[in-house]
Amino acid sequence: MEREKIRHYIDFKQYHVLTASLVFLSMMIIIFSTDNPVVLASVYVFMVGIILFCREKRKFKTAIYYFIPIAIFIIALNVLFVSSGSTTLFYLFHKRFTLEAAIYAIIMCFKFLAVIYLFLILELMIDSDRAVSYFSSIMPKSTLMLMISFKLMPSLKNRFKSLKEIYEIRGVVFDKKKAREKAASYIPVMSVLLEDSMEGSFNIGESAYVRGFLSGHRSVYERQKLKSRDWQVIGLSIALMVLFGVAQFKEWVKFDIYDGVTAVNFFNIGIALILIFIIAITVTIILNSEEREYVVYRGK
Template identity: 25%
Template sequence: MFDRLFYQEKGLFLQSFHPATALVYLLVLLILSLSYDHPLYLLALLLLLALLIRDADGLDAWEGFLKAGVILMLVVMLVNPLVIRTGKTIIWHGPEVPFWGKLDISMEAVYFGAVSGLRLLIVISIFCLYNLMINPDNVFNLFSGAGVRSVLVIALATRLFPVMVRDLQRIREVQQLRGVDFDTGNLWQRARKYSGLYNVLLLSSLEGAMEIAESLQARAFGSGKRSVYRRNMLRPRDLFCLGGSLLALLAAGWGWRYGYGRYSFYPEADFLIKDGATLVILLIVLFYLSVPLILSKGWSHCYFFKSKI
């Protein structure tokens, strides 16, 4: 179950980008999600992320992220109207609360809470896409020249939980083959069974730590300047994606300068579509951000195009 939340090499097109390209693309998505206040723009970003996650074969993993995101979204929608009471359209007049005042809930506060929850859902989806697209080892290798020891510590820390989950599943399967049934017995009996499981996991983790230390010693880690072998190369697909990301950021910045992408909730909510330029700017930004999807479709259906990128 937990394996779906970690990176898995599947040979997909979205996983073939250079790690720097993928990081820049995801960073642009994150900047836009935090900069935009317009509900229509945020919904468009969420739709784009849904298409990207589907293309990365990660809908099952996204489901787990969505469950946590929707719960947080509902919490924001409930708390925000109780804290912010500056909207003009009152939809419920509440009682007088000591030290709090009159508990009135406005439509603008509910609206703002829903949009804030939507932004939170987008940010969570971006991190889900990160787990699906980018191999963590490639990312750490990208920054290994700047701080070798720091990158090593971060790499070991980030792989700790996935490795423990896989080891726990493997040990559980071995115990079940030996006749241990973890679903039967009372609470004390099941606790004893799981305690033996975690004891084996602890021993396995200690053995793994010794193997890592022996591997570092065999490779003379820390004895001198570290050599770096980079297998990742910038290909035409990376240049197209980088260009699309930068153009999308420029178009979004130009639109933001002239008020497109901004939205006012208080004291009264603005119209969703003020003029045609609102949709034009949105379509331009979405087109540039859709470059990875367009390349993925061409890579899947055209062998000539696949050989060129």
């Protein structure tokens, strides 16, 4: 016998595509432009806030499992090949291991995880159909090329597997030792695959053209409009990017672990303002989003 439990979550897809894109862009610029751990922690404040109120928490847990082996590899690679730094942890086989190299590797790992989480959050905030409709109205050619790529690649992968099986039945040996012989064995498969890909591209492009791509103004049945909540988030995101640019120019967010750091590198007026703006963006997104509910069935 099953019992049901009602759970509540926030639907972030109510925001405009432009709003979600600007939030994503502002956070991504911060991640790639600084190694300051306090600033990166500010980005995690935004991500944790979204994760706590979203429905698909399992995706973020799954991402951790893929992240852990890559993080171990990044830390090991940096510690083994970088000996810069003044604080020596230990020597092993005449190799010097420093604290600074380990800290820098850990920062890189958290930046990598932040990028993964940001793409997952972008998926939570953007509806794919609305995104295609919006970007096709302002960048029709680029959107058409992306549509062809996204639709073509999965079919090419399946076609490659089927062609390889057919040629193996015909007696073609692909597992050869020499690279030249191995490459030569794949030539018949790749030639057929190239012909199929060109034909598939034309078919996808023709079907998209029939629906109105690149043929003048297209009819839009449900045009997404910017609401007041969108303008609030857009304004805060633009202000955050401007503030971060000023902070970079003033070296407020400068952080070089190998040259030495002080308390000012961890907290100053620039970092404090960045943290305030990120918190403001997070709170604004959460408070202006719509709450929904879903039913979870559990056995007694």
